[in-house]
Structures are given as C-alpha cells and as structure tokens.
Amino acid sequence: MTRPVILTGDRTTGPLHIGHFAGSLRNRLRFQESHEQFLLLADTQALTDNAHDPGKVRRNVTEVALDYLATGIDPEKTTICLQSGLPALAELSMLYLNFVTVSRLERNPTIKDEIRARGFGRDIPAGFLCYPAAQAADITAFKATVVPVGEDQAPLIEQTNEIVRRINATAGKTILLEAQAIIPKTGRLPGIDGKAKMSKSAGNAISLSAPPEVISTAVRAMFTDPNHLRIEDPGQVEGNVVFAFLDAFDEDLITLEELKAQYRQGGLGDGKIKRRLDEILQALIGPIRTHREELAKDLPYVLDVIRSGTERARSRTETTKREVVEGLGLFVL
Amino acid sequence: MTRPVILTGDRTTGPLHIGHFAGSLRNRLRFQESHEQFLLLADTQALTDNAHDPGKVRRNVTEVALDYLATGIDPEKTTICLQSGLPALAELSMLYLNFVTVSRLERNPTIKDEIRARGFGRDIPAGFLCYPAAQAADITAFKATVVPVGEDQAPLIEQTNEIVRRINATAGKTILLEAQAIIPKTGRLPGIDGKAKMSKSAGNAISLSAPPEVISTAVRAMFTDPNHLRIEDPGQVEGNVVFAFLDAFDEDLITLEELKAQYRQGGLGDGKIKRRLDEILQALIGPIRTHREELAKDLPYVLDVIRSGTERARSRTETTKREVVEGLGLFVL
Structure with missing residues (x-):
C-alpha cells in the first residue's frame, strides 16, 4: 500500500527554534515513519515579504536544512527539497492565479491577518497577496493530501481545495487531489517572555543550537x-x-x-x-x-542532501505539471 | 556587432487577421533583418482571461504559428517560441511579483482599461492583474531592449522598467536591461464596419486565410x-x-x-x-x-519550428534567470 503524501516545510528566514520543534519538527519525525514526507525549504515563499533582503533568504536555506537533519529528519525517509529549485511550482502557481480572483485572495483571513501583522497597508507586494495560489501549487504538485498547518493557516488549505475543484471542473476529470489540514494538538509555544509568539527577532526564543x-x-x-x-x-x-x-x-x-x-x-x-x-x-x-x-562541519553533505532531495522532488512535481497541462488540454511541446 | 534584441508576440486566442498584419506582422518582416527577433506564442498570457477555455488557447498555438510562417517570418532569422515551454518565464514572474505592489498593478492604465473592457468588475482573475509582471519577465528574460507595442500598452513597458530598476537596485548592479517601447507609425486598422477595433469575435475582421x-x-x-x-x-x-x-x-x-x-x-x-x-x-x-x-499540410514541420525555437529560447531565458538568481544572491543549487 502506498503511504499518504504529506507536505510541510519552513520559510528560510532564520534558523528554527524550540517553538518549531514543539509545533512541527517532532511531528515530522513520526510522519517520516508513516507517510511519504516532503519537506520544503520555502525560499521562494520567503521572498514574498523579504524581497529587500535576498541574502537572508539564501543563508537560511542551509540553516534550516541543518535544523532538519540535526533533529533527526532522515533524508532516506523524508525528501528535503528547495522550493526555488522546482520550476514546476512557479509554472503551476502562474496557472492557478488564473483560477482565483483578486477579491477571493483579499478575503482570505490568513492573508488579511498577515497583511495587518506586517504593516503592509496598501503596499502589499503582489507576490504576498498571491502566495495562497503558490501554496496551492506546492501542495498539489506533490499530490499531498495531508498538510500540517497552524490553526491560523487552515483557510489556506480551503483556498487550495477551491483551486483544485476549479481545475478538475475545467478539465472535466480528477487531476488534482484535495488536501486535508492537520492542526497539531500542541498549541503554539509562547515566547519566554509570555508573548503569544516565539520568534528570533522578538528575542524571546530558544534556538535549537543554544549552548x-x-x-x-x-x-x-x-x-x-x-x-x-x-x-x-x-x-x-x-x-x-x-x-x-x-x-x-x-x-x-x-x-x-x-x-x-x-x-x-x-x-x-x-x-x-x-x-x-x-x-x-x-x-x-x-x-x-x-x-x-x-553536520555544520560537513556542508557538502548538507548540500548533497538538498540537491538529491530536490532532484527527487523535481521528478514528482514535473509529472504533476504535465498531468495538469495535458488534463486541461493545453499545448504540449 | 550584436544586433539589438526585439521581443514581440501574440496571445494564442485566434488566428491573426489583416489588422495584425498592418500593425505588427509586416514590421516583424523588417525587424528580422535588422534585429535579433523573438516571437512569443503567448499561450500562458492568453490563459489570464481564457482559463475557462484552455482548448481554444491550445488550438491557436499552431494557428498563430502558421500565420507567422505564412507571412514570411523566417525561423532561421526569427526565433518562434512557446511561452508555456519556458519555465524561466514563470519563475521570473513569481520573483518579480515580490518587487511590485498590488496597488501599483491596480493603477496601471492598461490593466484598468482592459479590466473595464472585459467586464471583470471585482472578479478579476489574479493572473490577469499580475500579467504586467509576467510581461516584465518575458521582456527581461530575452534581454529585449526593443518592444513594439500598441499605444495603449506603453504603460506596460514603463512597469517593466520599474521592476528592472528595482531588481538592479536590490542586486546593487545592472543585471537586467531597461526596454524601449516602439509604437508603430501605422495606427490601428479599424474593423470593416468602422469600429475602432478589428476582431474575429466582432465579425468585422478579414482573416489572413480569407478566400x-x-x-x-x-x-x-x-x-x-x-x-x-x-x-x-x-x-x-x-x-x-x-x-x-x-x-x-x-x-x-x-x-x-x-x-x-x-x-x-x-x-x-x-x-x-x-x-x-x-x-x-x-x-x-x-x-x-x-x-x-x-504549411497547414505539413504540421510536423510547424511543430518542429516551434520546438526548436522554444529550445533556443529556453537556453536564453534560463541564462537570464540564473543571472538574476545569482545577482540577487539567492540560493543556487
């Protein structure tokens, strides 16, 4: 029997901390035994609100990969892959943007909250408004049916499934699968100062490499x-x-x-x-x-893990892209 | 001396008519002698307002290519290529969306007019709102410095150049080139009924294959x-x-x-x-x-033209994508 596919990952904007461990990393250690697990180093998504600092996004690709490996993610069991190394994700994103309206994206509660939290006001980068379509591309490209998310992110999965239904309806057959959000039992770990959110920038986090x-x-x-x-x-x-x-x-x-x-x-x-x-x-x-x-002393090994995982993921995501293109009856070269 | 690069093309939503010939096709016959010319079969862009009918977009890829070849476009001189066959265009589009705000896209006069003309109201497909960023990706990926456009489309080139300047500023060096809009001397040919716009759907066009x-x-x-x-x-x-x-x-x-x-x-x-x-x-x-x-009797030849042109274009656009990724200091696998 094939195992259910789970997609999860992290924006590469900083090393992970013990809040990530409690909320997601340790669940992934279990999921890699029971599921076909893909872990996305989400550098493309990180750029949607960090375009001014691409260097930060780059540097943290290896930092997050180190965190994965250090906590026991086994690259033989889990595919660790780099979002920007998977062109099919961008191609599907661009395609899906035609199947969602601007007003629907603006109504997305997660996006609304995050726009407020980031103080974007009217100056939202278009990529940020569009990231639910990009996330739909990620989820569907891997054919993931299980997606662990924070409680505040459940609307993103609903948005994904709307796009899935629209693509399938246009194709007149089931090409893409709907996904199910899994909200972890452990709520969010507070910062050491008692604030609801632990984050490196707030200085209230304990990092996974803390002495x-x-x-x-x-x-x-x-x-x-x-x-x-x-x-x-x-x-x-x-x-x-x-x-x-x-x-x-x-x-x-x-x-x-x-x-x-x-x-x-x-x-x-x-x-x-x-x-x-x-x-x-x-x-x-x-x-x-x-x-x-x-692990940090052997960066070539870490890069090799990312590279071979990305190659494996590329084959999967290219297959899905081809299925979507053919299923919709678009031109195939 | 290298010839200046010119990018032009057509959305694959229908065969071309004599209005296209007057406004663009015949200029391209001259440009292929003096410029390095890329002709984009813009199927991805056609989907931004035709997602409900992907079959139409597919069928017209060969129709438009036939129009190109029939009017004398020489595939040895002009690269005819398929937009959806160039993943770098989608990747650059997604990247550029982070360098432009939603409100800037909404202010674009061309987009405003087209939203009105298409009667989208509040239900603009997100892909349609975002297409100026996709067009910036097209233009810059080919390193085109000359872009022939209708008078109403000049703001799109300004939008492209804004993105170019922002990318270069973030990189701290010139990676991308600004482009110049060329507005053809011959204005738009009216429909045979006297309406300003000739179009197949309005029934006031003369097709290039009319008996x-x-x-x-x-x-x-x-x-x-x-x-x-x-x-x-x-x-x-x-x-x-x-x-x-x-x-x-x-x-x-x-x-x-x-x-x-x-x-x-x-x-x-x-x-x-x-x-x-x-x-x-x-x-x-x-x-x-x-x-x-x-030509229509020899479709394998037409497909071969599209295929080999797209391959040539792929090499060019992938090079640019790599330059942008490296120039911005993003992660390179």
Whole structure:
C-alpha cells in the first residue's frame, strides 16, 4: 500500500527554534515513519515579504536544512527539497492565479491577518497577496493530501481545495487531489517572555543550537505568575510559560499533574519547576546541538542532501505539471 | 556587432487577421533583418482571461504559428517560441511579483482599461492583474531592449522598467536591461464596419486565410461615408474605412493622395475605391493564403519550428534567470 503524501516545510528566514520543534519538527519525525514526507525549504515563499533582503533568504536555506537533519529528519525517509529549485511550482502557481480572483485572495483571513501583522497597508507586494495560489501549487504538485498547518493557516488549505475543484471542473476529470489540514494538538509555544509568539527577532526564543548556559539563562528569565511572590503563595499554571513548556516537553505526565496541583495550592517555588524544565531542555537540545555542530562541519553533505532531495522532488512535481497541462488540454511541446 | 534584441508576440486566442498584419506582422518582416527577433506564442498570457477555455488557447498555438510562417517570418532569422515551454518565464514572474505592489498593478492604465473592457468588475482573475509582471519577465528574460507595442500598452513597458530598476537596485548592479517601447507609425486598422477595433469575435475582421470571394464581400461591405450618396457628392476621407485600408496597404502614395482629393471634392464613387482596395488586398492576402494552406499540410514541420525555437529560447531565458538568481544572491543549487 502506498503511504499518504504529506507536505510541510519552513520559510528560510532564520534558523528554527524550540517553538518549531514543539509545533512541527517532532511531528515530522513520526510522519517520516508513516507517510511519504516532503519537506520544503520555502525560499521562494520567503521572498514574498523579504524581497529587500535576498541574502537572508539564501543563508537560511542551509540553516534550516541543518535544523532538519540535526533533529533527526532522515533524508532516506523524508525528501528535503528547495522550493526555488522546482520550476514546476512557479509554472503551476502562474496557472492557478488564473483560477482565483483578486477579491477571493483579499478575503482570505490568513492573508488579511498577515497583511495587518506586517504593516503592509496598501503596499502589499503582489507576490504576498498571491502566495495562497503558490501554496496551492506546492501542495498539489506533490499530490499531498495531508498538510500540517497552524490553526491560523487552515483557510489556506480551503483556498487550495477551491483551486483544485476549479481545475478538475475545467478539465472535466480528477487531476488534482484535495488536501486535508492537520492542526497539531500542541498549541503554539509562547515566547519566554509570555508573548503569544516565539520568534528570533522578538528575542524571546530558544534556538535549537543554544549552548547550555543560554538555555539556563532563558529558563531563569521565563515569565511565570507575577503574583506568585513567595513559595507558599498559590500560583497560576495558565499563562505560566514554565508550565507551557513543561506541557510541551515533560514526558512524565503524572508528576507534571502533581506539580501543577502543588503550584496552584501553594508551596512550590518557581526555582524548582525551572530547574526541572532546565534539565528537560538540556536533555532535549543537547544532542540536537551536538549533531548540528557536526553536520555544520560537513556542508557538502548538507548540500548533497538538498540537491538529491530536490532532484527527487523535481521528478514528482514535473509529472504533476504535465498531468495538469495535458488534463486541461493545453499545448504540449 | 550584436544586433539589438526585439521581443514581440501574440496571445494564442485566434488566428491573426489583416489588422495584425498592418500593425505588427509586416514590421516583424523588417525587424528580422535588422534585429535579433523573438516571437512569443503567448499561450500562458492568453490563459489570464481564457482559463475557462484552455482548448481554444491550445488550438491557436499552431494557428498563430502558421500565420507567422505564412507571412514570411523566417525561423532561421526569427526565433518562434512557446511561452508555456519556458519555465524561466514563470519563475521570473513569481520573483518579480515580490518587487511590485498590488496597488501599483491596480493603477496601471492598461490593466484598468482592459479590466473595464472585459467586464471583470471585482472578479478579476489574479493572473490577469499580475500579467504586467509576467510581461516584465518575458521582456527581461530575452534581454529585449526593443518592444513594439500598441499605444495603449506603453504603460506596460514603463512597469517593466520599474521592476528592472528595482531588481538592479536590490542586486546593487545592472543585471537586467531597461526596454524601449516602439509604437508603430501605422495606427490601428479599424474593423470593416468602422469600429475602432478589428476582431474575429466582432465579425468585422478579414482573416489572413480569407478566400478571394470573402475578401471581396468584406470590401463591398466596408463602411465609407454615409453622406456620400451620389458619385458627385463630396465625401469624407477621415473615418472612411476604405481609405484607412488604402492608407495602410496602398503603396502608390501619389495616386492615393489624388484619389483622396477627388473623393473630398466629389466625383469619385465608393465602387471605384473599393475595387482598388479589393485588388490590393487580393494581391496581399493571396500569396499568404496559399503559403498558409501548404504549411497547414505539413504540421510536423510547424511543430518542429516551434520546438526548436522554444529550445533556443529556453537556453536564453534560463541564462537570464540564473543571472538574476545569482545577482540577487539567492540560493543556487
């Protein structure tokens, strides 16, 4: 039986952090056992709001690939590929743009939110407005039926499926497959300062290559319950970053529940839960960091992984493009 | 000395007519002697407003190629190539979309007019709004510096040059060349009914494969001066389709001026000028029609012209794409 195809990836705008690990990277380690997994180094998409700094987008291609390999992505099981190395994605994007209206793109809630968040105002780069069509090209080109996304990105999959239905209707037969969004159970990991979003630029992230003392400093600085002043005070678990992290990474769920109860009741100091989290994070990040350092010494190997993955992906995406072109009855040279 | 590069072409939405001959085809016969000329069978662009009918776009690829060859385009001198066969054009289009804002595209006068003319309203296909970026990709990918356009399309070249300047500024060096619009001296040939635009769908065109009797019927039906009822009446030359055609095709300019004077003064019947035009059009279209019929019997040859032209164009456009990618400092696999 063929395994279901899953497509996921990251914009190459910076190395990944422990928020990515909790939200996506570790799921991918499981998916590579059960699914045919493609991991897209999304440099083309990264340019839709980083056209002024192409160098950043380039440099982070290898950084993100290093993160993938360091966390245990196995290039024999997962195809790691470079978006800009797959011309069929651009060709399908341009084609799909004819099957979606400008007003439909403008109504996309994800795009609306992101335009607001980036402060584009009226000066949205056209590529940014159009990226849902590009994402539809990515998903369909790989024939992916499973796409893990953040909750805020589910409308993008709906947009993809609209395009799929329109292409199939025009062709009069099923060429492309609809995809299903998978929203991971673990919600988004907050920043160490308690802000909803962890990001390198906000300075509230713990990177996957953080040295031991940086991890410890970050844990010590973590936002807890500002009203939990003395050990004996009752404390809040909700909105407490240390517990959010323990929820994400502590595998001893029974002890964790006991700690939460004790914290709520009073009698458990921040120092103790922070030491526990520090140990867990050191044990988690330590091997990733070491592995990443080793891999970083062998960049030709990393490039080779990207190159051979991209070649494999090229064959897949070119096949789909040909099927779409033929299915729609366009000119085939 | 290398010859300047000229890019021109046609959307593959229908066979070409005598209006195309007057406005562009015959200029291309001269340009192929003096310029390095690329002729684009613009099937990708045709889809921006014909996505519902891809079959029409496919069928007319060979029709337009036949028109080119029949009018004397020499595939040894001019590269005839298929837009959809050149992935670099889609890749550059997607890249350029990041260097232009949505509001800039919406302000483009050509796009505004065409949106109105096509009655798109709010339901503009995104591909249609974005086509100026795609056209910038076409022009720059061939390194064309000369682009013949209708008067109404000059803003598209300005848009292209804006993108060129932005790419060069981001790269910090000149990768792409600005292009110059050439607006042909002969204005647009009116339809035989006197409407400003000749088009197959309006039923007011004379096709390049029109049989003799169809040409004669069209000439007889031509709009002249509705107030020129009797031969001795003074007649209007302006707005008179027969004279517009004579202006475009009559090579005996001295006689033509005499006829105009006589017509204005009175004493020259419509029948006489129509007979003159009929002769001229028969002499013009006859050989094109015959040549086209012969070529249509040898479609493998036509396909071979398109195929080898597209291969030549591919090498050129891939080179440019690589230069842009490297120039911007993007990741090169």
